[in-house]
Amino acid sequence: MAKLSDVAALAGVSVTTVSRVINNYGSLSEKTKQKVFAAMRDLNYQPNSLARSLQGKQTKLIGLIFPGVSNPFFGELVQDLESQLFKRGYRVILCNSIGDAEKERAYVRMLLANQVDGIIAGAHNLSIPEYQQINAPLISFDRYLGDNIPIVSSDNYDGARIATSSLLDTGAHDIWLLTGANRPGNPTNDRLRGYQDVLKEHQLTPHVIELPFSTAPEVKWATLKRELAKHVPDGVFATDDMTAIMVMQIARTLDIKISEQLRIIGYDGTNLTRNYYPELATIVQPIAAISSLMIDLLLQRIADPDTALEDRYVLPVRPYAAQSLLGK
Amino acid sequence: MAKLSDVAALAGVSVTTVSRVINNYGSLSEKTKQKVFAAMRDLNYQPNSLARSLQGKQTKLIGLIFPGVSNPFFGELVQDLESQLFKRGYRVILCNSIGDAEKERAYVRMLLANQVDGIIAGAHNLSIPEYQQINAPLISFDRYLGDNIPIVSSDNYDGARIATSSLLDTGAHDIWLLTGANRPGNPTNDRLRGYQDVLKEHQLTPHVIELPFSTAPEVKWATLKRELAKHVPDGVFATDDMTAIMVMQIARTLDIKISEQLRIIGYDGTNLTRNYYPELATIVQPIAAISSLMIDLLLQRIADPDTALEDRYVLPVRPYAAQSLLGK
DNA sequence: ACTAAATTGATAAACGTTTGACAATTTATA
DNA sequence: TATAAATTGTCAAACGTTTATCAATTTAGT
Numbered sequence: 001m002a003k004l005s006d007v008a009a010l011a012g013v014s015v016t017t018v019s020r021v022i023n024n025y026g027s028l029s030e031k032t033k034q035k036v037f038a039a040m041r042d043l044n045y046q047p048n049s050l051a052r053s054l055q056g057k058q059t060k061l062i063g064l065i066f067p068g069v070s071n072p073f074f075g076e077l078v079q080d081l082e083s084q085l086f087k088r089g090y091r092v093i094l095c096n097s098i099g100d101a102e103k104e105r106a107y108v109r110m111l112l113a114n115q116v117d118g119i120i121a122g123a124h125n126l127s128i129p130e131y132q133q134i135n136a137p138l139i140s141f142d143r144y145l146g147d148n149i150p151i152v153s154s155d156n157y158d159g160a161r162i163a164t165s166s167l168l169d170t171g172a173h174d175i176w177l178l179t180g181a182n183r184p185g186n187p188t189n190d191r192l193r194g195y196q197d198v199l200k201e202h203q204l205t206p207h208v209i210e211l212p213f214s215t216a217p218e219v220k221w222a223t224l225k226r227e228l229a230k231h232v233p234d235g236v237f238a239t240d241d242m243t244a245i246m247v248m249q250i251a252r253t254l255d256i257k258i259s260e261q262l263r264i265i266g267y268d269g270t271n272l273t274r275n276y277y278p279e280l281a282t283i284v285q286p287i288a289a290i291s292s293l294m295i296d297l298l299l300q301r302i303a304d305p306d307t308a309l310e311d312r313y314v315l316p317v318r319p320y321a322a323q324s325l326l327g328k
Numbered sequence: 329m330a331k332l333s334d335v336a337a338l339a340g341v342s343v344t345t346v347s348r349v350i351n352n353y354g355s356l357s358e359k360t361k362q363k364v365f366a367a368m369r370d371l372n373y374q375p376n377s378l379a380r381s382l383q384g385k386q387t388k389l390i391g392l393i394f395p396g397v398s399n400p401f402f403g404e405l406v407q408d409l410e411s412q413l414f415k416r417g418y419r420v421i422l423c424n425s426i427g428d429a430e431k432e433r434a435y436v437r438m439l440l441a442n443q444v445d446g447i448i449a450g451a452h453n454l455s456i457p458e459y460q461q462i463n464a465p466l467i468s469f470d471r472y473l474g475d476n477i478p479i480v481s482s483d484n485y486d487g488a489r490i491a492t493s494s495l496l497d498t499g500a501h502d503i504w505l506l507t508g509a510n511r512p513g514n515p516t517n518d519r520l521r522g523y524q525d526v527l528k529e530h531q532l533t534p535h536v537i538e539l540p541f542s543t544a545p546e547v548k549w550a551t552l553k554r555e556l557a558k559h560v561p562d563g564v565f566a567t568d569d570m571t572a573i574m575v576m577q578i579a580r581t582l583d584i585k586i587s588e589q590l591r592i593i594g595y596d597g598t599n600l601t602r603n604y605y606p607e608l609a610t611i612v613q614p615i616a617a618i619s620s621l622m623i624d625l626l627l628q629r630i631a632d633p634d635t636a637l638e639d640r641y642v643l644p645v646r647p648y649a650a651q652s653l654l655g656k
Numbered sequence: 657a658c659t660a661a662a663t664t665g666a667t668a669a670a671c672g673t674t675t676g677a678c679a680a681t682t683t684a685t686a
Numbered sequence: 687t688a689t690a691a692a693t694t695g696t697c698a699a700a701c702g703t704t705t706a707t708c709a710a711t712t713t714a715g716t
Binding site for chain 2: 001046047048049050053054059061064068069071072074075078079082083084091092093095096098103109110111112114115144161218221242245246249270271272275276277278279296304
Binding site: 014015028029325 | 669
């Protein structure tokens with residue numbers, strides 16, 4: 001790999017001048033700039049980012065900690081984050097915590113060792129005290145990680161209300177909530193609250209089934225099937241689309257008529273669900289808005305670590321009505 | 329952030345000694361080792377990986393170039409790669425090329441500037457001549473990128489044969505192939521070949537519909553619907569599951585009876601499809617095997633850049649039979 | 657042509673680590 | 687207790703870049 005001195009030699013100038021060209025400071029004539037650019041092109045020169053960063057420049061690396069990109073929602077979110085960060089000149093180190101707190105801890109240490117300029121975390125684990133001590137700029141998605149760590153989330157409460165209400169509107173009275181484990185201080189608890197509040201307002205009794213996020217699909221399937229075999233509600237609000245889809249599948253095996261007998265609504269509204277399961281009603285989280293807001297906040301903190309930010313940023317959701325494919 | 333000299337000061341030893349402890353060379357007494365470890369723990373010390381790498385050590389960073397993690401197959405593959413690499417002490421820089429050759433070029437430059445120890449690429453773009461010039465260890469998934477760049481793929485030919493045959497076995501004669509754009513030298517062409525060969529052996533005429541990978545879902549939907557409205561085949565082999573799923577959905581809107589009137593088989597067999605679309609028959613690519621093989625090969629090349637490797641590594645696929653949820 | 661301004665260069669320190677050479681000290685062995 | 691071996695320290699160079707300082711040279715303005 002060519003280095004700075006090689007460029008300087010080829011361009012017939014000093015290393016100082018080359019550095020000045022690269023970092024655009026000091027006074028430079030157009031002619032030398034061109035000479036240097038030409039030399040850089042000829043040598044296919046890329047500044048060694050290790051050396052630059054060691055010297056004090058930003059690494060232009062951002063750590064992304066999420067449960068895992070195999071989940072469609074996180075896959076889309078991470079892809080969006082990466083794309084937007086790339087446009088802004090940042091690269092992404094990917095961390096799949098897979099619900100493993102120990103792994104997450106290791107990731108955080110590693111990211112700091114790698115001198116990332118900032119971290120965006122949306123892990124499903126419990127708030128690790130280590131997060132508090134991180135001095136790197138940090139933005140959280142949908143989780144409370146500690147004081148002064150801004151949380152960006154979709155309007156979980158409102159979304160849950162909309163979902164639950166829409167089930168009521170179609171005539172359902174016996175509505176189940178399928179949700180992940182609800183930990184204190186977690187914004188996703190708001191989905192539970194929204195559901196409960198709407199039911200209370202209509203004097204209906206809630207029926208909550210907790211299925212931790214990390215539950216194996218087979219186990220989830222078995223549990224849900226058992227529940228549905230015992231009793232069929234007329235409405236199901238699943239706090240994520242994949243679970244909603246599973247309920248649809250199970251309902252079919254049990255000969256439960258979807259939409260006549262049982263109405264289902266999900267949450268997330270990824271492109272995947274909307275494009276490939278258009279018959280599923282859902283609440284759409286604004287992925288693009290979430291990721292650009294998170295990036296904005298993070299870059300603000302990177303530019304000035306003392307930037308005052310809100311504790312919570314709540315972005316609006318929108319309902320996505322099922323496209324009945326079965327209709328004629 | 330604490331640095332080497334801080335650890336040395338706290339432990340009451342020299343920086344050299346601390347470095348010896350960290351890098352485990354020279355002779356060291358158990359006592360000093362413990363003192364140093366304790367100091368590292370107390371200070372929560374993490375060696376600055378920039379400095380280490382600059383000094384000549386590996387960066388322990390691997391670049392992953394894939395079309396995008398929002399696609400379930402790549403999402404699962406990338407997650408698996410990341411997990412396995414993490415276990416082996418490597419971190420991952422994620423690159424979503426999204427079918428953009430220019431972006432891919434930029435990624436490669438960036439990865440080299442970031443001094444990654446190696447690259448695993450599974451991009452959908454055309455073989456970029458730049459790949460040839462990369463001196464970093466490089467392994468490709470399912471694409472020809474250049475000479476001496478090993479390709480790992482599933483047995484596309486065999487998989488396509490199995491898929492096509494299984495449609496024939498269930499009585500189909502009028503079988504369509506839905507595939508992405510077929511570029512010369514691409515292993516996925518083998519899926520086309522497998523399909524064609526089986527049909528030829530049965531004196532049947534192929535009917536190939538090309539839908540480039542990057543086609544927007546809406547466009548895909550419209551195209552497929554148009555085709556199916558014109559004529560309904562009795563079998564469809566889609567070279568990826570998502571397209572297969574879309575065909576199922578469209579068939580429903582057209583009141584085409586799936587499995588009686590029209591049999592569909594996909595390709596990829598991700599966990600997502602198998603868990604959430606168990607009614608879809610598909611050909612399962614061995615994701616775990618693919619990623620561990622790619623990592624093995626890559627680490628071999630990293631350990632010794634001159635390791636002789638095969639040009640092609642083909643891993644077996646297995647058919648996944650549809651679980652008829654509709655059956656009683 | 658003279659002065660001021662603009663441009664370029666030479667030099668060196670710094671970022672945090674690794675590592676080699678060699679010396680100094682401690683510990684173990686006979 | 688002398689001697690060898692093991693341990694630790696000191697010092698300095700190196701990785702590739704940035705940036706400050708000061709000096710030298712070129713260019714522009716009048």
